[in-house]
Amino acid sequence: MFYSYSFFILFFSGMVVYVLKYKHFLLMLLSLEVMVLSIYMMMFFYFFQFQSEEFINMIYLAMSVCEGALGLTLLVVLIRTHGMDMILMFDNLW
Secondary structure, three states: OHHHHHHHHHHHHHHHHHHHOOOEHHHHHHHHHHHHHHHHHHHHHHHHHHOOOOHHHHHHHHHHHHHHHHHHHHHHHHHHHHOOOEHHHOOOOO
């Protein structure tokens, strides 16, 4: 049962970093991936404990990989067009 609390702490620490480090796009993506990974591990242990459907984990993992690839694509486009990943420096975004 201790592992579930550690994943909640990991999730909320990722959320705190996401809220506080909104200047750099790469740090925002990394904190989102930490949150996704903690949710995946919570789902994995939940389905392992109750011996229910594990196929949903594969669907969730596929969706999180697509989300990560989309985020990296946006980061590359942002750096190629503007030369940096600082979000607050763009007038058209805020």
